[in-house]
Amino acid sequence: xxxxxxxxxxxxxxxxxxxxxxxxxxxxxxxxxxxxxxxxxxxxxxxxxxxxxxxxxxxxxxxxxxxxxxxxxxxxxxxxxxxxxxxxxxxxxxxxxxxxxxxxxxxxxxxxxxxxxxxxxxxxxxxxxxxxxxxxxxxxxxxxxxxxxxxxxxxxxxxxxxxxxxxxxxxxxxxxxxxxxxxxxxxxxxxxxxxxxxxxxxxxxxxxxxxxxxxxxxxxxxxxxxxxxxxxxxxxxxxxxxxxxxxxxxxxxxxxxxxxxxxxxxxxxxxxxxxxxxxxxxxxxxxxxxxxxxxxxxxxxxxxxxxxxxxxxxxxxxxxxxxxxxxxxxxxxxxxxxxxxxxxxxxxxx
Amino acid sequence: xxxxxxxxxxxxxxxxxxxxxxxxxxxxxxxxxxxxxxxxxxxxxxxxxxxxxxxxxxxxxxxxxxxxxxxxxxxxx
Numbered sequence: 211x212x213x214x215x216x217x218x219x220x221x222x223x224x225x226x227x228x229x230x231x232x233x234x235x236x237x238x239x240x241x242x243x244x245x246x247x248x249x250x251x252x253x254x255x256x257x258x259x260x261x262x263x264x265x266x267x268x269x270x271x272x273x274x275x276x277x278x279x280x281x282x283x284x285x286x287x288x289x290x291x292x293x294x295x296x297x298x299x300x301x302x303x304x305x306x307x308x309x310x311x312x313x314x315x316x317x318x319x320x321x322x323x324x325x326x327x328x329x330x331x332x333x334x335x336x337x338x339x340x341x342x343x344x345x346x347x348x349x350x351x352x353x354x355x356x357x358x359x360x361x362x363x364x365x366x367x368x369x370x371x372x373x374x375x376x377x378x379x380x381x382x383x384x385x386x387x388x389x390x391x392x393x394x395x396x397x398x399x400x401x402x403x404x405x406x407x408x409x410x411x412x413x414x415x416x417x418x419x420x421x422x423x424x425x426x427x428x429x430x431x432x433x434x435x436x437x438x439x440x441x442x443x444x445x446x447x448x449x450x451x452x453x454x455x456x457x458x459x460x461x462x463x464x465x466x467x468x469x470x471x472x473x474x475x476x477x478x479x480x481x482x483x484x485x486x487x488x489x490x491x492x493x494x495x496x497x498x499x500x501x502x503x504x505x506x507x508x509x510x511x512x513x514x515x516x517x518x519x520x521x522x523x524x525x526x527x528x529x530x531x532x533x534x535x536x537x538x539x540x541x542x543x544x545x546x547x548x549x550x551x552x553x554x555x556x557x558x559x560x
Numbered sequence: 561x562x563x564x565x566x567x568x569x570x571x572x573x574x575x576x577x578x579x580x581x582x583x584x585x586x587x588x589x590x591x592x593x594x595x596x597x598x599x600x601x602x603x604x605x606x607x608x609x610x611x612x613x614x615x616x617x618x619x620x621x622x623x624x625x626x627x628x629x630x631x632x633x634x635x636x637x
Contacts, residue, residue: 245595248595252601368596441596442603442619446613446615481600484604485604485608
């Protein structure tokens with residue numbers, strides 16, 4: 211059982227960054243009017259943000275981080291670790307985190323590495339960076355973001371209208387008075403095909419495996435260089451595992467559901483989040499949604515939801531939060547954490 | 561659990577279905593514009609009301625509302 215508790219770490223600020231470019235679900239030319247309405251009703255996505263061609267996930271994280279560091283007047287010498295969580299890195303190599311260390315002007319004594327996870331990545335990243343801080347680091351930056359729109363085929367109705375681009379930056383520091391964080395982490399590689407980009411890395415190298423688009427079923431036309439999503443499998447996985455693991459996490463933390471102010475779930479699909487909410491018998495108000503305006507933003511969805519839905523409350527007081535990330539891997543993770551009062555802000559990038 | 565109750569839940573959930581139009585022998589998948597989205601909504605509905613998680617494979621073999629009820633009953637037992 212990967213259940214861990216971590217002391218001595220506080221979150222000082224959370225920033226997110228989204229591209230200014232908006233695309234409405236109703237403008238997707240492959241949807242009929244009724245399909246667009248049903249898609250919006252089911253997924254909750256009425257519009258999403260799409261980055262320009264030259265903008266990467268690291269750019270969005272960079273702008274979130276540089277604004278955060280500047281607004282809080284942070285001494286850059288104090289940042290001793292930088293972790294970049296993403297499945298859309300800048301290069302095959304080197305690690306994007308190392309390039310971000312230089313771009314942000316951080317000291318060479320700052321450790322930097324990437325974590326290759328998607329929807330569960332923010333919670334996984336929090337567990338790793340908090341463990342490092344508890345082991346003796348002073349301050350650290352967790353950057354989580356994805357440009358998922360680069361990997362979907364326009365001709366695939368099951369993926370193209372789902373994803374939005376976003377980046378985030380979370381600043382954490384050592385604090386001996388901090389409240390304990392309680393993590394619950396899982397993985398199940400038997401579901402690897404449920405969300406996959408098959409071609410392009412070592413098993414099917416980009417220089418030997420280039421695929422033409424083909425129609426898998428009506429409305430689903432893509433190549434194996436594109437993201438493939440088995441919606442039914444992912445949906446079943448989420449309904450089977452998420453609510454159960456949230457309850458396990460809260461039990462581990464010895465916290466009743468009623469003591470949680472907000473459940474911040476990965477924003478994959480409103481139907482999933484609603485189903486989880488009903489299983490946990492909680493009110494809609496306790497499950498904030500950012501998916502309506504931003505789509506599925508992968509590793510950035512949890513910090514993005516905090517910055518757009520809770521920024522005023524979390525500025526004023528401490529909130530009891532249950533963060534839950536789940537998806538590609540399959541991988542899922544929860545944390546019960548007390549955050550605030552802190553500055554949380556979402557910025558736009560052209 | 562009975563077929564009238566299941567029909568009620570389905571007619572409440574799907575805006576596209578006129579209330580009172582479904583019968584035990586009605587085919588769910590022959591509904592106008594049936595899509596994978598409707599399948600997800602149906603899985604969520606069954607999970608929410610009966611605590612049974614249908615797989616995509618099971619759903620492929622379900623045609624009528626009576627079939628759906630029988631699958632739920634079988635899984636419950």
